[in-house]
Amino acid sequence: METEAQEIIIKGINASPGICIGKAYLVDRQGVEVVPKYRIQDKELSNEVKRFKAAVKNAKDELRKIVEKSPEELQHAHILETHMALLKDKMLYGRTIETVKQESVNAEWALKKVVSNLIEVFQTMTDPYLKERSADVVQVADSIMHNLVGTKKVNIAAIDKRVILVAQDLTPAETSQINLERVMGFITDRGGKASHTGIIARSLEIPAVVGLKNATASIRSDDLIIVDGNSGTVIIRPAEDNLVRYEERKIDYEEYKAVITSESKAPAESADGVRLAVMGNIELPEEVFALLNYGGDGIGLYRTEFQYFNRADFPDEDELFNKYKDVVEVMHPKPVTIRTLDINGDKALNNQFSAEEANPALGLRAIRYCLKKPQVFKDQLRAILRAAAFGNTRILFPMISTYFEICEATRILDEAAESLEKDGLPYNRDIEIGAMIEVPSAVIMADVIAENVDFFSIGTNDLIQYALAIDRGNEQVAHLFQPLDPAIIRMLKHVADVAREKDIKIFMCGEMAGTPHHIPLLLGIGMDELSMNPQTIPDIKRVIRSLNVADTRSFMKEVLKQTTAKSTFELIKDTYGDILAEQLYSG
Amino acid sequence: MSRSQPALSREVTIVNELGLHARSAAKIARLANRSKASVWIQKGDQKADASSIVDILTLACEKGTKITIRIENKADFNILAAITELVEGGFGE
Numbered sequence: 001m002e003t004e005a006q007e008i009i010i011k012g013i014n015a016s017p018g019i020c021i022g023k024a025y026l027v028d029r030q031g032v033e034v035v036p037k038y039r040i041q042d043k044e045l046s047n048e049v050k051r052f053k054a055a056v057k058n059a060k061d062e063l064r065k066i067v068e069k070s071p072e073e074l075q076h077a078h079i080l081e082t083h084m085a086l087l088k089d090k091m092l093y094g095r096t097i098e099t100v101k102q103e104s105v106n107a108e109w110a111l112k113k114v115v116s117n118l119i120e121v122f123q124t125m126t127d128p129y130l131k132e133r134s135a136d137v138v139q140v141a142d143s144i145m146h147n148l149v150g151t152k153k154v155n156i157a158a159i160d161k162r163v164i165l166v167a168q169d170l171t172p173a174e175t176s177q178i179n180l181e182r183v184m185g186f187i188t189d190r191g192g193k194a195s196h197t198g199i200i201a202r203s204l205e206i207p208a209v210v211g212l213k214n215a216t217a218s219i220r221s222d223d224l225i226i227v228d229g230n231s232g233t234v235i236i237r238p239a240e241d242n243l244v245r246y247e248e249r250k251i252d253y254e255e256y257k258a259v260i261t262s263e264s265k266a267p268a269e270s271a272d273g274v275r276l277a278v279m280g281n282i283e284l285p286e287e288v289f290a291l292l293n294y295g296g297d298g299i300g301l302y303r304t305e306f307q308y309f310n311r312a313d314f315p316d317e318d319e320l321f322n323k324y325k326d327v328v329e330v331m332h333p334k335p336v337t338i339r340t341l342d343i344n345g346d347k348a349l350n351n352q353f354s355a356e357e358a359n360p361a362l363g364l365r366a367i368r369y370c371l372k373k374p375q376v377f378k379d380q381l382r383a384i385l386r387a388a389a390f391g392n393t394r395i396l397f398p399m400i401s402t403y404f405e406i407c408e409a410t411r412i413l414d415e416a417a418e419s420l421e422k423d424g425l426p427y428n429r430d431i432e433i434g435a436m437i438e439v440p441s442a443v444i445m446a447d448v449i450a451e452n453v454d455f456f457s458i459g460t461n462d463l464i465q466y467a468l469a470i471d472r473g474n475e476q477v478a479h480l481f482q483p484l485d486p487a488i489i490r491m492l493k494h495v496a497d498v499a500r501e502k503d504i505k506i507f508m509c510g511e512m513a514g515t516p517h518h519i520p521l522l523l524g525i526g527m528d529e530l531s532m533n534p535q536t537i538p539d540i541k542r543v544i545r546s547l548n549v550a551d552t553r554s555f556m557k558e559v560l561k562q563t564t565a566k567s568t569f570e571l572i573k574d575t576y577g578d579i580l581a582e583q584l585y586s587g
Numbered sequence: 588m589s590r591s592q593p594a595l596s597r598e599v600t601i602v603n604e605l606g607l608h609a610r611s612a613a614k615i616a617r618l619a620n621r622s623k624a625s626v627w628i629q630k631g632d633q634k635a636d637a638s639s640i641v642d643i644l645t646l647a648c649e650k651g652t653k654i655t656i657r658i659e660n661k662a663d664f665n666i667l668a669a670i671t672e673l674v675e676g677g678f679g680e
Contacts, residue, residue: 082613082640089616091641118641125647127606133644136609360672474675475600 007239008218012187014232015198018207018257019250020185021243024236025163026221027170037109045104049097052107055147060087062143079136086140091118108148115141132192135169164227166219170197185227187215187234201229205293209234264295264538270523274549278541279337279531281509285327291534295541298334300457300531301396301509302327304380305343317379317386324387332391337434337457337507337531338384340377340409342366342398361465366399371408381416388428395431396457401439406452434507438462443491450502456495457531460510464488482565483512489521489559489568496525507531517572517580519543524556546579596629596657597667603677607648611678612640618669624660626670637670 040048067080086092092114099110115138122134165183169190186197186208201208207229219225219236226235226246230253235242268278279300280291291299307315307323328336343365357363370377384395397409410433417429435442435449438459442449446456460483465472467488470481482488492508499506507529512518514532516539522530523544532540555575562568572580601607607615619626619637626637630652635642637656648654654674658667673679 078610082609085613085616086609086640089641090636090639091645118645121645122647127647127649131647133609137641137644357672358668360676 006237008236010212010234012209012212012232013192014229015210016201016208016229018229019253020207021226022164022184024166024219024221024223024225027167038106040104045101048100048107055144056087058147059143083140128192164225168216189213189216264541268541268544270544271548272550276544277529278537280534281531285323288327288330294534294537296534296537299336302338314376317383320383321386324383325390328387328391328393335392335394337394337396339396339398340380341370343369367397367405378416381413385417385427388431389426393431396434398436400435401441403448406435406449410452437495440467443495446495446498450504455505456499457507457509460512484565484568486562492525516543520552520576523549524552596655597671598655599671599674601648601650601652604650606650607643612643615670616640618666622663622666627657629655
């Protein structure tokens, strides 16, 4: 029992599931906690302010270098840019300088005082997500402090073995330097479920326990530790019985996970043998792995706006091509449906149109924007056609509202292909082209638009907004946003019927496709493919397997007789309530 | 659009899931930093300087919070409109 006395069990917040057992690697921040206070002579005050400004500038340069070095970590880059802005924030930067001057104190002390006051304000907040945002302020202040006192940071880029990372808190800047393949789990003193560490761990599917308060005080580097991300437990220097118990639990959990995954990786085939492709919507290339793990049969909607945000210029063709190629190669032979830029004024670079459009939903966006900026459009189309040489790629044009637009889009696509031919670059023009059906005029003109495309993809979010004239963001009318409104169902039916008549495929990529109780209806309408948030794929596959497509077709006849969204919902509940019980009553 | 003189303030509701967090606050601050005079965000009786991310964060605006965006100079109408649009559009999230 003497040796077992060393074992320590601590409880924290389970931020990412899974169990791992391994050696600890401590990322410490020594020297920052103890901040000296001393008086600055009046004539030295301006120098002290200069010293502080220099530290901020150094912190900024460090951050900038990290931003530049991490093109792959788009999500990080975003957070880092917020940190860049925070460095010069009035309440942090301005107040610290004021404090130095007013109280004649050193910059370290002034900064610490300003930050402590801010943290107090944050601690009184009730919303956990907002509360955690104080972490951003603390991290930014820490990086200034490091530069003021001159402590060297631990170089986590140099980790060369598989470890469990132990830290007080991990900043996005720090995590972006870690070779994540070397990390089998995370433990932090601070943070909650929505913390940066939690997000990273979940996307890497490795366990994490956060909010442990004083883990860094009890753990030494190279200590053996067990991280149970399911229950939020950490066992430091485990005794043999616990080690054995957790080895078993780890195996059990991995088997359980494998069953879930293998089930969701099997195709979604209805009880009467009809197969439906269940695809995922993604925004970042990094999401591809999670999508495959959830059993996605392909990417039904790859939103491409992200690379255009928060920058001064448009991304160039090669930059876009490399990202698309990554996704297409990993997914091959599964299809990747790349939606061309669906940007609107307020999201566009430089915000150059933002103040002028009174009604952006009806304004210059998506295909309209692209046709007005043919060079930007062509750069993207060239990048897509080049990526198509590396795997199964489709192009989807958003917000088509007239036949003319789809003609123009395909014409420019042909031009892009010709220019690639001239440049002697490898490309593939022989790919499927689709039109997003999300504007009522496109529903009415579907038979004409069908002549120019290989598939339709119905974007229900916008279609419902435009068809019912409902702004979902307006709480006065948000409750009228009803996917089951008979008007919407008739539109869906019409588009699907046209697609069948014209022998093209019919997909759906709006939120409606990822809602279990809509599935009987969508099967009855005859969708070929549904695309949704990756995490809902297993659930939707399960629903499809329990349905009989022939039944859903006759069910549709009843649905079309309904006159209100409410009666349609009641009908679904009465007919399929048993299958959908969980979703219907919890949602 | 109304023909009368537009008001110096607009009331909006935070619609994005995460509320006014650092990234969305940064977007507001970026716009507010271009204003001629001060731009304020008011929540109940609390007031924050819209050009400061930290000050905006201290208002703790969760999803569903009603805030008032206020400008002091008519020359900043476009900024008022742009911030309103940003908030109502859920920051494009």
